[in-house]
Amino acid sequence: xxxxxxxxxxxxxxxxxxxxxxxxxxxxxxxxxxxxxxxxxxxxxxxxxxxxxxxxxxxxxxxxxxxxxxxxxxxxxxxxxxxxxxxxxxxxxxxxxxxxxxxxxxxxxxxxxxxxxxxxxxxxxxxxxxxxxxxxxxxxxxxxxxxxxxxxxxxxxxxxxxxxxxxxxx
Numbered sequence: 001x002x003x004x005x006x007x008x009x010x011x012x013x014x015x016x017x018x019x020x021x022x023x024x025x026x027x028x029x030x031x032x033x034x035x036x037x038x039x040x041x042x043x044x045x046x047x048x049x050x051x052x053x054x055x056x057x058x059x060x061x062x063x064x065x066x067x068x069x070x071x072x073x074x075x076x077x078x079x080x081x082x083x084x085x086x087x088x089x090x091x092x093x094x095x096x097x098x099x100x101x102x103x104x105x106x107x108x109x110x111x112x113x114x115x116x117x118x119x120x121x122x123x124x125x126x127x128x129x130x131x132x133x134x135x136x137x138x139x140x141x142x143x144x145x146x147x148x149x150x151x152x153x154x155x156x157x158x159x160x161x162x163x164x165x166x167x168x169x170x
Contacts, residue, residue: 086092
């Protein structure tokens with residue numbers, strides 16, 4: 001709302017005067033009327049400058065207020081965006097945490113699985129060796145039983161012969 005009125009410009013103290021004779025001369029004193037006009041123009045100029053400065057301060061304050069509001073709105077929008085992202089997957093953090101734990105357990109399971117397979121192979125080999133030795137033992141026991149049976153038969157036969165021999169001597 002600045003007024004664009006033209007104010008009379010202050011007159012210089014030494015004004016150029018044209019004399020009747022046609023020569024130019026400078027008057028070093030101003031008339032009362034010129035002096036008042038100059039003071040009036042100067043005070044009007046100062047008033048306008050003060051008004052401009054005041055309006056400039058008002059605009060600066062308004063800009064600062066707007067900047068403050070913009071900052072608040074930016075913060076508010078950031079909060080809303082975070083809430084929106086959380087709505088997209090409310091369990092995202094928990095899911096991510098569980099997935100990380102699963103990955104960690106999988107890493108632990110791999111060597112354990114290899115160890116388990118190795119132990120199973122060792123167990124199967126040991127079981128096979130045990131079964132082979134058990135079969136060998138059964139075969140040996142069977143042979144022992146046969147030998148003991150034969151030995152008993154032979155001893156019984158010998159005893160009978162000796163018994164007959166003893167009986168025949170009497």
